[in-house]
Amino acid sequence: MRVIALLLAALVAGVGPATSEEVVAGLSQDAINITANFEGSEILIFGAVSRIAPAPEGDLQVIITVEGPSLPVAVRRKDRRFGIWVNTDAIEVDEAPSFYAVATTSAFGEVISATEDLRHRVSIPRAIRAVGIGVADGASFTEALIRIRESEDLYQLNEGGVTLRNETLFDTSIQLPANLVEGDYRTRIFLTRGGVVLDVYEQDIAVRKVGLERFIYNLAHERPLVYGILSLTIAILAGWLASAVFRYIRA
Numbered sequence: 001m002r003v004i005a006l007l008l009a010a011l012v013a014g015v016g017p018a019t020s021e022e023v024v025a026g027l028s029q030d031a032i033n034i035t036a037n038f039e040g041s042e043i044l045i046f047g048a049v050s051r052i053a054p055a056p057e058g059d060l061q062v063i064i065t066v067e068g069p070s071l072p073v074a075v076r077r078k079d080r081r082f083g084i085w086v087n088t089d090a091i092e093v094d095e096a097p098s099f100y101a102v103a104t105t106s107a108f109g110e111v112i113s114a115t116e117d118l119r120h121r122v123s124i125p126r127a128i129r130a131v132g133i134g135v136a137d138g139a140s141f142t143e144a145l146i147r148i149r150e151s152e153d154l155y156q157l158n159e160g161g162v163t164l165r166n167e168t169l170f171d172t173s174i175q176l177p178a179n180l181v182e183g184d185y186r187t188r189i190f191l192t193r194g195g196v197v198l199d200v201y202e203q204d205i206a207v208r209k210v211g212l213e214r215f216i217y218n219l220a221h222e223r224p225l226v227y228g229i230l231s232l233t234i235a236i237l238a239g240w241l242a243s244a245v246f247r248y249i250r251a
Contacts, residue, residue, distance in 0.1 A: 020053040021060070023189050023201035031206045032176065040178045043205065046171035047189060056193065060167045061104070061111035063122060063190040066174050066205070068099030068154075069183035075141040091141040095129040098181035099154050103161035103172045113195035120197060122190065124155050153177040180207055 025047025032041050045064055073093045102124060104111045117123050128142055149155040154177065162172040185205040191198040 020051055020056065021191055022050045022199045023191055024048050024050050025189050025201050025203070027187065027203060027205065029205070030203065031208070032180075033208060038178055038180075040180075041176045043174045043176060043187075044171065045174065045187065045189070046169075047201070048170070049168050049191065055167060058193040060164065061106060061192045062162045062164055062170045063105075063111055063188075063192065064103045064162055064172050064174070065122060065186075065188045065190075066099070066101045066176075067097045067127065067186045067188070068207075069181055069185075070095040070097050071181070072096070073145065075145050093128060093142070093145060096145060097127050097155075098183075099176070099185065100124055100127050100149075101156040101158070101174045103156075103158040103174065105160065105162045105164045105170070107159050108157065111195070112190070112192050112197065116192070116195060116197050120190065120200070122188075124157060152179065154179070176207075182207055 025045065028044035028046075029041075043066065045066075049060065073096050075091050075093060102108070102122065108123065112120075112122060117126055121127050124146055125142060128145070146155055153175065156175070158172070162170055164170045185207055187203045187205060189201040191200075
């Protein structure tokens with residue numbers, strides 16, 4: 001009997017307690033079509049907190065992120081040498097999201113701890129993986145990349161942008177700019193208390209080129225020779241047409 005009791009105790013100890021709070025969420029749209037006149041889009045993200053027990057003490061917080069496909073990028077530093085601006089140092093960013101938006105219920109430092117941020121890669125700097133090449137201050141290159149993409153609305157931090165009602169219902173909207181990269185955009189929703197992540201919900205948004213944009217994209221990547229010849233032919237015809245119109249106006 002004592003052996004059986006020990007086995008039951010070990011089994012109970014090995015099974016962690018189920019989380020008492022979980023995310024139930026949805027998106028206003030799970031697919032975005034990029035056309036020739038695409039000017040951006042807005043995604044409404046909403047949901048609720050499901051509980052199997054009374055809410056524990058501490059303020060509930062919500063973090064919502066939308067992350068585009070990660071691509072390598074080289075960041076270069078320019079310096080003035082002999083009166084000319086030239087590239088001096090460079091850093092290779094191994095993985096940088098093409099788009100990254102973060103919305104929170106409160107100030108970012110209040111909703112998640114630094115340890116949990118490092119673990120889940122929630123903040124914009126944590127989402128970037130950089131490998132320095134011959135430079136000691138790689139952080140400054142990463143900060144420069146963030147500043148550039150923030151100015152293009154590709155990186156967004158909206159503290160207080162998530163509305164949480166009665167610690168149950170939440171919603172926010174994410175603005176997607178016109179210069180999106182095609183691919184799957186990962187949406188994550190974090191529930192936290194005391195800076196600790198309680199639950200994570202994930203869903204993808206498919207961003208695809210359609211129509212003429214899709215035809216040109218496929219032609220350029222799958223048949224580059226045909227694409228080059230076609231582009232050259234169109235340029236010659238456009239030049240000839242402009243010249244003919246100009247001669248007709250002067251006549």
